[in-house]
Amino acid sequence: MSVVVESLNYSLNLGSSLGWFLVLVVAILTVYHYIFQSSRYAKLGNKLPGPHFTLPLIGDAHTMINKTPTEILDYAFKLYQDKGSVLRFWFGNRLTTALVDPRDVELILGSNAHLEKSLDYKLFEPWLGDGLLISKGEKWRSHRKMIAPTFHQSILKTFMPVFNKNANDLVQLLRSEVVGKVCDVHDYMSGATVDVLLETVMGVKKAKEAKSSFKYAKAVMDMCGILHFRHVRLWMRPDFFFRFTKYFKEQVSHLKTIHTLTDSVIKNKKLAFFERKEKGDVSLYETAVKETEEENKNPMKDQGLSYGSHLRDDLDENDESIGEKKRLAFLDFMVEASHTSGNKLSDEEIREEVSTIMFEGHDTTAAASSFFICVLGVYPDIQEKVYQEVRDIFQDSDRPVTFSDTLEMKYLERVLLETLRMYPPVPVITRVIREEVKLASGDYILPKDTTVAIPQLLIHRNAKYYPNPEKFDPDNFLPERCTQRHYYSFIPFSAGPRSCVGRKYAMLKLKVLLSTVVRNFKVKSVVDAKDFKLQGDIILKRSDGFHVILENRN
Numbered sequence: 001m002s003v004v005v006e007s008l009n010y011s012l013n014l015g016s017s018l019g020w021f022l023v024l025v026v027a028i029l030t031v032y033h034y035i036f037q038s039s040r041y042a043k044l045g046n047k048l049p050g051p052h053f054t055l056p057l058i059g060d061a062h063t064m065i066n067k068t069p070t071e072i073l074d075y076a077f078k079l080y081q082d083k084g085s086v087l088r089f090w091f092g093n094r095l096t097t098a099l100v101d102p103r104d105v106e107l108i109l110g111s112n113a114h115l116e117k118s119l120d121y122k123l124f125e126p127w128l129g130d131g132l133l134i135s136k137g138e139k140w141r142s143h144r145k146m147i148a149p150t151f152h153q154s155i156l157k158t159f160m161p162v163f164n165k166n167a168n169d170l171v172q173l174l175r176s177e178v179v180g181k182v183c184d185v186h187d188y189m190s191g192a193t194v195d196v197l198l199e200t201v202m203g204v205k206k207a208k209e210a211k212s213s214f215k216y217a218k219a220v221m222d223m224c225g226i227l228h229f230r231h232v233r234l235w236m237r238p239d240f241f242f243r244f245t246k247y248f249k250e251q252v253s254h255l256k257t258i259h260t261l262t263d264s265v266i267k268n269k270k271l272a273f274f275e276r277k278e279k280g281d282v283s284l285y286e287t288a289v290k291e292t293e294e295e296n297k298n299p300m301k302d303q304g305l306s307y308g309s310h311l312r313d314d315l316d317e318n319d320e321s322i323g324e325k326k327r328l329a330f331l332d333f334m335v336e337a338s339h340t341s342g343n344k345l346s347d348e349e350i351r352e353e354v355s356t357i358m359f360e361g362h363d364t365t366a367a368a369s370s371f372f373i374c375v376l377g378v379y380p381d382i383q384e385k386v387y388q389e390v391r392d393i394f395q396d397s398d399r400p401v402t403f404s405d406t407l408e409m410k411y412l413e414r415v416l417l418e419t420l421r422m423y424p425p426v427p428v429i430t431r432v433i434r435e436e437v438k439l440a441s442g443d444y445i446l447p448k449d450t451t452v453a454i455p456q457l458l459i460h461r462n463a464k465y466y467p468n469p470e471k472f473d474p475d476n477f478l479p480e481r482c483t484q485r486h487y488y489s490f491i492p493f494s495a496g497p498r499s500c501v502g503r504k505y506a507m508l509k510l511k512v513l514l515s516t517v518v519r520n521f522k523v524k525s526v527v528d529a530k531d532f533k534l535q536g537d538i539i540l541k542r543s544d545g546f547h548v549i550l551e552n553r554n
């Protein structure tokens with residue numbers, strides 16, 4: 001009997017201790033909530049338009065839970081229609097705003113004061129380390145200055161044979177595997193993109209030709225897959241939970257493959273650099289640095305919206321003829337840059353930058369080219385005009401594409417830019433601001449430490465700048481229309497000091513690849529554009545797959 005009473009007493013004590021504990025927790029959270037709500041951060045944040053029913057402590061997070069990436073996109077579109085061009089979300093006590101008005105976007109992207117990336121980029125760290133995409137402050141500034149010239153057109157032109165070879169290999173592969181059948185064209189675009197990157201970034205030959213590079217290419221694609229997966233499953237974000245999943249083990253193994261190959265290539269490239277130096281070989285990098293500095297003195301340099309027009313300057317130079325042996329990769333230039341006075345990059349820093357370029361250059365161009373091909377399938381009249389333009393350039397010949405050919409592809413370029421408008425491969429970018437910003441579009445102030453999301457997908461569908469925003473209309477990129485629009489109303493490559501360093505590379509490569517596909521195949525889409533199921537991920541994809549049917553032209 002006394003045992004029963006004792007255990008009853010014990011349970012009552014435990015119950016009441018637990019009760020007191022809960023009361024204490026609720027009291028602390030309530031006090032915290034009231035202190036937080038009276039801060040300037042919360043007061044300014046609460047003035048911004050956002051979802052109804054913001055809850056204490058969790059904020060608006062409940063509106064996102066259990067939504068697929070496609071549903072999140074639909075939700076964002078709806079909120080934008082209801083609330084206008086400034087949106088607020090509270091994720092717990094973290095304030096995130098989305099800015100859709102180009103005038104507000106310019107205040108963030110166009111400024112040198114707001115260059116810091118948000119916490120969301122932390123996921124990339126195990127792979128990209130503190131590379132260009134993530135780094136901040138002086139490190140970002142000095143690396144950007146060093147890397148930008150490696151994307152100068154005098155260097156890009158030397159990649160033309162690589163672009164052509166891989167475009168032709170892609171055509172052969174498509175011809176042998178999918179002609180006449182429904183296929184997911186993204187699989188093929190992704191493979192071709194990694195092959196081109198391997199050769200132009202690392203100087204490593206096509207995946208098929210070497211086992212290690214094949215493994216590397218696969219690891220890059222799988223790592224992108226893991227990052228996407230983690231990005232859209234909020235509970236997988238914290239390392240603490242992620243470590244217990246099978247994806248963590250896979251990540252460790254992929255990173256080992258990636259780092260091992262990169263390290264060995266860096267070693268060889270260093271040896272090659274010292275050999276070239278001893279022989280006194282002329283450095284393309286030094287020339288590129290000088291030309292970049294010269295161009296930077298001209299403030300109008302990169303303001304043109306037609307990406308073809310600012311690639312036009314030294315059309316007559318023919319660097320494309322550069323011999324196979326002499327062609328250098330980005331990695332060579334980085335090794336060289338790191339031995340130029342004042343730079344000094346460690347091997348680890350070079351590896352981080354190489355990984356960053358592989359990551360940024362891969363899925364983005366794969367998505368852009370896949371959307372382009374799907375769009376051609378949906379609009380046969382647009383496809384026919386692209387084909388006629390390409391035929392006018394090449395006639396019946398199957399010769400490779402030259403740099404000057406790409407400048408003639410004006411209609412193809414407009415279709416590509418319109419594709420990037422409607423389906424921007426990077427659908428949203430985020431920054432964190434370290435000082436208050438007064439918005440231009442309304443009477444709002446963003447408090448210091450706000451996470452600012454710039455949703456290109458919404459910005460590009462603003463009826464004020466694109467009168468019929470849901471209509472696929474390549475004429476949106478006629479020069480006269482471009483000059484009338486706000487510069488920040490079309491930002492697939494971001495804009496301002498921290499814009500995409502690889503955009504000229506991307507446009508050039510895409511023109512070679514896509515014109516080669518158009519020369520060889522007629523495309524049919526299996527669905528209409530309104531049925532594309534867009535998935536707002538790190539990179540915009542179609543959750544229904546990029547399904548098309550290709551038919552031989554001849």
Ligand code: HEM
Binds near residue numbers: 361430492
């Ligand atoms: C259609 C293709 C591409 C699109 C749409 C695209 C878009 C972008 C965007 C929006 C950013 C800013 C990201 C952010 O702030 O979070 C960015 C940054 C970057 N991109 Fe691209 N990109 C493309 C292709 C490439 C290629 C081919 C490369 C390299 C070969 C590349 C290298 C980079 C790098 C290194 C950065 C970081 C720049 C910095 O922070 O200073 N991109 N890109």
